[in-house]
Amino acid sequence: MNSIFSNQLFLVCPFCQMEGFIRKHFGNVFFLTSPASVFDFEDDAYLKEVKKTIYNENIQDIYLVGDVSCQFVRNALISRELGFCACEQFIGELRSETDTPVSLTEKLLKKQLYELSAERIFGSELEKGELQLHALMTSKAENLISPVYCEFLQRMQLGIEKKANGTRLEHVPSLELIL
Numbered sequence: 348m349n350s351i352f353s354n355q356l357f358l359v360c361p362f363c364q365m366e367g368f369i370r371k372h373f374g375n376v377f378f379l380t381s382p383a384s385v386f387d388f389e390d391d392a393y394l395k396e397v398k399k400t401i402y403n404e405n406i407q408d409i410y411l412v413g414d415v416s417c418q419f420v421r422n423a424l425i426s427r428e429l430g431f432c433a434c435e436q437f438i439g440e441l442r443s444e445t446d447t448p449v450s451l452t453e454k455l456l457k458k459q460l461y462e463l464s465a466e467r468i469f470g471s472e473l474e475k476g477e478l479q480l481h482a483l484m485t486s487k488a489e490n491l492i493s494p495v496y497c498e499f500l501q502r503m504q505l506g507i508e509k510k511a512n513g514t515r516l517e518h519v520p521s522l523e524l525i526l
Contacts, residue, residue, distance in 0.1 A: 356406045360384045363414045383419035385434035413452040414485045456482040
């Protein structure tokens with residue numbers, strides 16, 4: 348790594364315009380954007396470049412951010428007909444009749460954390476303790492930031508902490524447990 352200190356990377360929706368809000372609370376950080384904070388790391392070349400940046404900039408904490416006023420989430424709650432953005436299909440598969448902006452945003456964040464923790468994406472870095480994933484639900488309008496806890500991710504990171512004394516906690520996440 349290039350420096351003694353570590354940096355933070357925030358995964359945000361560009362349409363929510365979260366950058367100023369995040370900088371106000373966390374200082375000078377890095378951003379990666381995708382509509383509704385739904386990231387598709389299936390493109391190997393793209394994932395390679397993201398990982399290269401993470402390594403070169405000594406990023407050790409990745410924060411996935413979902414704002415409760417995200418227009419993609421709000422549109423999914425009021426409309427059965429979704430647009431053509433990949434994130435709209437992703438959100439549409441998560442929503443239920445009883446969802447609110449808060450509950451759907453939480454589901455979205457947890458599902459994304461689950462996918463980001465896959466071995467192929469950031470799983471090996473998480474297992475080695477090189478990265479930590481976090482999720483934040485925000486309300487920019489109310490100046491609120493709340494951490495979103497994911498049991499499977501906490502168990503995975505607890506497993507990393509336990510390695511030092513020889514104990515290993517196995518990580519077998521189940522989507523039924525987190526959604």
